[in-house]
Amino acid sequence: MTMRKYLYTAVFISGLTSLAVEMASSRLLGAVFGTSNLVWASIIGLILIYLTVGNFLGGFWADRYASPRNFYLILIGAAIAIGIVPLVSRPVLKLAAEAFDQLTLGVLFGSFSAVLILLFIPITLLGMASPFAIRLAVQDNKDVGRISGQIYAISTLGSFVGTFLPSLITIPLFGTYRTFLILSAILLFAGLIGLWLSAGIKKVLPFFLFIPALILVNFWGLPGGDKATPGLIYETESAYNYIQVIEREQFNYLRLNEGQGVHSIYHPTVSNYHGPWEQVVVAPFFNPANYDPAQVQRIAIVGLAAGTTARQATQVYGAVPIDGFEIDPKIVEAGQKYFDMNEKNLNVIIQDGRWGLEHSPYRYQIISVDAYQPPYIPFHLTTREFFQIVYDHLAEDGVMAINVGRSPSDRSLINSLSSTILTVFPSVHVIDIPGSFNSIIFASARPTHEVDLFKNYLYLKNNPGTPALLLESMEITLSNLQPAPEAGLVFSDDHAPIEWITNNMILSFLFSNEMENIQ
Numbered sequence: 001m002t003m004r005k006y007l008y009t010a011v012f013i014s015g016l017t018s019l020a021v022e023m024a025s026s027r028l029l030g031a032v033f034g035t036s037n038l039v040w041a042s043i044i045g046l047i048l049i050y051l052t053v054g055n056f057l058g059g060f061w062a063d064r065y066a067s068p069r070n071f072y073l074i075l076i077g078a079a080i081a082i083g084i085v086p087l088v089s090r091p092v093l094k095l096a097a098e099a100f101d102q103l104t105l106g107v108l109f110g111s112f113s114a115v116l117i118l119l120f121i122p123i124t125l126l127g128m129a130s131p132f133a134i135r136l137a138v139q140d141n142k143d144v145g146r147i148s149g150q151i152y153a154i155s156t157l158g159s160f161v162g163t164f165l166p167s168l169i170t171i172p173l174f175g176t177y178r179t180f181l182i183l184s185a186i187l188l189f190a191g192l193i194g195l196w197l198s199a200g201i202k203k204v205l206p207f208f209l210f211i212p213a214l215i216l217v218n219f220w221g222l223p224g225g226d227k228a229t230p231g232l233i234y235e236t237e238s239a240y241n242y243i244q245v246i247e248r249e250q251f252n253y254l255r256l257n258e259g260q261g262v263h264s265i266y267h268p269t270v271s272n273y274h275g276p277w278e279q280v281v282v283a284p285f286f287n288p289a290n291y292d293p294a295q296v297q298r299i300a301i302v303g304l305a306a307g308t309t310a311r312q313a314t315q316v317y318g319a320v321p322i323d324g325f326e327i328d329p330k331i332v333e334a335g336q337k338y339f340d341m342n343e344k345n346l347n348v349i350i351q352d353g354r355w356g357l358e359h360s361p362y363r364y365q366i367i368s369v370d371a372y373q374p375p376y377i378p379f380h381l382t383t384r385e386f387f388q389i390v391y392d393h394l395a396e397d398g399v400m401a402i403n404v405g406r407s408p409s410d411r412s413l414i415n416s417l418s419s420t421i422l423t424v425f426p427s428v429h430v431i432d433i434p435g436s437f438n439s440i441i442f443a444s445a446r447p448t449h450e451v452d453l454f455k456n457y458l459y460l461k462n463n464p465g466t467p468a469l470l471l472e473s474m475e476i477t478l479s480n481l482q483p484a485p486e487a488g489l490v491f492s493d494d495h496a497p498i499e500w501i502t503n504n505m506i507l508s509f510l511f512s513n514e515m516e517n518i519q
Contacts, residue, residue, distance in 0.1 A: 003068065006194060007133055008154050010075060013190040014129040015158030016165065020183050021082060021126075022047050023166040025119060027176045027242065028089060046116050047123050054127015061128065062135035068198035071132050075191035076207055078125035083184035083210070086177035089118055130155050167239050172330075175237050185211075234338060238330035245338045252338050254306045254331070261372070263331075264306030266339040271315055271469050276403045276433055277308040278473040279440045280368040281316040283399035285474065286429060286448040289455035293470070295397060296320055296365040302353035302381065303371030306334055307341030313366070316470045319345040323360060325353040327371075354380055354389065363395045369402040377404070379496040382417060386493075387424045387443070394445040400425070404439045406432075410505045413498075414439055415488030423490055429453075430482040439482070450481055 026043050061070070130151055137147045170179040188210065196204045233252075234245035244255045254264040265273045272278055280301075285291050296317045301309050304324030313322060322345055326332055329350050335341035341348075349356050353371050367390050371381055380386060390400050400421075404414050418428050418441055425443040429450055432439050457474045460466040491498065 003197065004137060006197060007068070007071075007137060008151070010072070010190050010194050011129060011133045011151050012154050012158040013187060014075060014078075014126055015155035016162035017078070017082070017158075017183050017187045018051070018123065018126040019159040019162035020166050020170075021085075021119070021122065021162075021180070023163060024171065024176055024179045024183070027166070027171055027237070028086075028180075029116075042116060047119065050120055050123035051127035054124040054129075055131055057124070058128030059131035059135070062132040066132070066135045068136060069195060069203065071129070071136060072191045072194035072198060074125050074128050074132060075187055076195065078122045078129075079184045079186075079188035079191055080210055081122035081125065082180055082187065083213075085118055085122065086180045171237050172239050176242075234334060236330055236334075238328050240328040241331065243328075243330055243334055245334055254334065254339065256331075263372075264308040264335065264339055266306070266308065266311075268340070271312060272472050273308070274434070274476070275436065276370065276438045276440055278312050278469060279431065279433070279477060280309050280366060280370075280401045281313055281470055282453070282473050282477045283366045283368075283401045283442055284397060285456040285460075286399055286427075286442055286444050286450070286453050287397050287446075287456075288448075289452050290459040291397075291452075291456050293317055293460075293466075297395070298362055298364045299323070299366045299368070300357060300360065300362070300364045300393070301325065301368045301370070302357055303369065304335070304348065305331060305370070306339035307343070307346065308339070309368055309370065310341065310343060310346050311339075312469060314343050314345060316467050319343075321362075322346045323349055323356075323362065323364075325349050325351055325356040327352050354386055357393055358389045360393055363393055363398065365395050365398050367394060367398065367400045369400060372403045372405065376502055377498060379491070379498045380493070382420065382498050383491045383493045383496050384420050384423045387421050390443075391424050391445060396445060398445045399448075400443045402441045402443070404441055405437055405502070405505075406439055407437060407505050411439075411485070412488060412505060413501050414441065415485045416491060416501060417441060417488070418485035419488040420491045428485070430485055431477050431480045432482055434476065434480060440477075454478060 022043065025047070026040060029039055029043065058074075133151050134144075134148050137151060138144050166179050166183075170182050174182065188207075192204050192207055195207070231246045231248045232244060233247045234243075236243050241256045246253045246255060250267055251270075252266045253262045255261070256263055262275070265275065265277070267273075284296055293316065297320060299310075299313050299317070299320060299322045301313075301322065301324045304310060304326035307324065310322050310324050313320075322343070324346055326348065327350065332341070332348055332350060353369070357367070369381060369390070371378055387400075394400065402417070402421075404417055406414055414430060418430065421428050421441065421443045425445070426447045427444045427449075429442040429448070430439055431442075453474070457471070457478060460474070461471060489497070489501075
C-alpha cells in the first residue's frame, strides 16, 4: 500500500471515529439525562463547534508543520483521549445519576457540562485530520480541488459507517463504555501503523504502552453497573435503550435511560399498582350501559414494555388475544425473564408501534398507547394522522387510552393532544392518576358519556363475577375524572412541536415553587 492510499485509509477511520464517538456520546449522556432534543442539540452543537476548532487548527498547523509523522501523532492523541473518556466520565455520570434522582439541578447541569467538555480534546483532534491530510496529499496546486473532494468524500463515507457501528453493533454487544474503548483501539492502530510507515518503528514503540492499558481497562477497569441503583438485578443496553430492572420488596420495576419513569411493574401476588397500566382495562366502559366485559374480543398495546398492561388485561378479560407492539427486543427479553410476561394470549410484535398498528389486519375494542419516555412521547404517536390509524383499527365499540404527562399546573400537553384527538374521535375523557404526573386520555370510536361509565360500574358491581381489579380501576377513574380539556394546538405529521411544549412544561416546573414543595 502506498503512503497516499494509507493516508486515505486513515482519513476514512478518522471520519468513522468522529461520528461513532458522537453516537456513543448520546448514549453515554442519554442513560442519565435522557434522549430529548435538548440533549441531542447540546451534543451535536458542541461537537460541531469542536470540529470547527479542529478544522481551523488543523489547517493552521498543517501549513507550518506538515509531515506524515505529525498527522499520525494527531490520530494517536485523539485515540488516547477517546480511551480516557469512559474512565473520567463514569464517576461524573454516577454523581449526575444521583443528582437526577434527587432533582439536584446544580450538580445535574454541572455534570452534563463536564462530560461535554470532556469530549473537546478528542473531537478537536479529529477535526484537525482532514485539512492536515489535504495538505499532505496535495503535490500540485492544480489538484487541490480534486484531492480535497476525495478526502472529504472518504471522511464522510467513514462517518456514514460510524453512524451505524455503535448503534447496531458495539453498544448492543459490548456496552457504551467499551464502545469508546473499541473506537480508541481502532483509531490507535490506524495511527500507529501510519507512524510506523512514515517514521519507523522507534517512533512507535512508546505508544505501544497504551495497548495493554486498553486491554486491562476493557476487561477489568469498568466493573459494576452504570448507575449505583439500590436493588439493581439486571441492566443491559440495546440499540434503543439503557435498561434497568430493579427489585424492591418483591416488586420488580423496569426503568429506561435516565430512569425517571417506571415503565413496567411486577409482583407475583399483587395485581393493582395504582398507576396508568390498570386504567386501560376501564376504557370500553365509557360505552353505553350495560356493557359486558365479554364484548372485548381483542386488545392492542402500543408500547408493550415488560407487559404490565397485558397481564392486567388478561386478568380482567381472560385469554382474549392481545397484540403487543414493542420496538426493543431487549425489553421483551427482560419482560419475559423478570416480569412473567409469558401469557399465552399475548402476541408480541417487535416493531415500531405506529407501523405495526397500521399494518395490523385486526380491529380492537381497546387500543392502549403507552410508548411514553418520561417526560416525552414520540412525536409520531401524537399526530392526527396517527390517531386516524388508531380510529381505523378500533371496533365500533372501541376505545383508545393514551398515557400523557403533565405538571401540577401545566396541562398544555393534555390540551393539545385532546384537541388533536378530537379532530378524529367524537369524544374524549381525561383522568389524572393520583400521586403522579400522569393523565389518561380516553377516546371512543362513537360518542360516549361519563355517566355511562358510572352506570357500567353499578352494573358490574352487582355482578359477583366481576374481577376486583376492574372495579378498583373504575373507582379510581370515576374519582379522578377531569373537566373537558381546553383547546390546544393540533398536531400533524408536518407540525408536532411535542418536545417544545414538554420542554417548556419541564422548565416552568423546575424553576417554580412546585419543585420546592416536592423536594
